[in-house]
Amino acid sequence: MELKKNLAISDTGFVFDANSGESYSLNPIGLEILNYLKQGLKDDEIREKIMEKYDVDASTFDLVYFDFIRTLQQFDLFEKS
Amino acid sequence: MNKLPLTVAVSGLNNTDNPGPGIPFIRAAKESGRFELKIIGLAYENLEPGIYMRGMTDAVYKMPYPSEGKVAFLDRIRYINDKENIDVLIPNLDAELHTVMISEKELGELGIKTFLPTLKQFEERHKSELEKFGEKYGIKVPRSFPVSSVSDINRIPKDFDFPLMVKGKFYDAHIAYNKEQVISHFNKISAQWGVPVIVQEFIKGTEVNVIALGDGEGNTIGAVPMRKQYITDKGKAWGGITISDQNMIDLTRNLIAAVKWRGGMEMELIKTINGEYYLIEINPRLPAWLYLAVGAGQNLPEAMLLMALGEKVPPYTSYDIGKMFVRYSYDMMVDLDDFQKISMNGEI
Structure with a gap:
């Protein structure tokens, strides 16, 4: 899944979808994950990076991560495949 | 550059919760820097806020309601023109456009220029004709x-x-x-x-709008898409943001090319969840949120005035994405004398 190209992500976690005009605010972890997605990292790579940095096990990460991905899909923030 | 002396009569001074495009038009024209402007406001009601906004108009005249017809309209315009010598007339309200259009010949004889759609263009985009319009130009309409x-x-x-x-x-x-x-x-x-x-x-989706200006030869001189962020109970945009949507720009350009639209317009569209666009309305004039386009880099009132004067205007090719407007209300203090003048004399 590729994030929409015209998504502007600021360092503060403010996200602007230039196509729809919608804007969103992210917490620091959300911002970090969104930036990994923007860099084109795969789910496994993101899991690895987060688990290296934070005290979280794989199943808890997956639960929260895929819920976050579903929210991004719901807001139509990925390019149509 | 020498500024061009220009007297412009502008209606739509109703900066209320159902705002007209008059005041943002004047603001844009003044900021253009191309003109040495004298602005003549045309008002229908004594309490249109634009009448009292300092620095916006040089004079204001009450107009007869459009329902009174062409003769009453032209009589009043002749009276105003004798005093003010109008160069360009910019009608900003849907209800008065028809009267102005059928008066173009007489206005021309008075030396007053306009930049409006043709009567045919105006008639065929009426809400009651929208289905036929959609079929003719290959646009989805409800x-x-x-x-x-x-x-x-x-x-x-x-x-x-x-x-x-x-x-x-x-x-x-x-x-x-x-x-x-x-x-x-x-x-x-x-x-x-x-x-x-x-x-x-009823089409379910997000309402998006495009402001545009056609030169009457099929060229789009400017087009800026916007999504309303804050909508009043009258359905008016109280806040909005420019968006990047090439489909909306293409739709606008194709329509203006096919119709050879002349003048300002606002297309109201619904974007469905499947990414389809339905045209729900074409307003045959610049909308009240026109200053957002100016803020985003397209001074469409300036271009419209230049085209009314017969100049060739190069098309705008870009605009700032993510530029927002937020309206506000403000209590002006008004001298009773001003209110008395407009109420009793019909001019100020």
């Missing part, structure tokens, strides 16, 4: 049914599912969830704006 009496409501096709939109021919739109609500909205809208009232299929 099905609609014109209603001129309560008995017509019984003839609305059975496959029009609720909810339905009930719209006035110039202004006003309400959603109806059942037949009783259609009747109630019809009575209210027809009493204010006359008939036909248009019953339109």
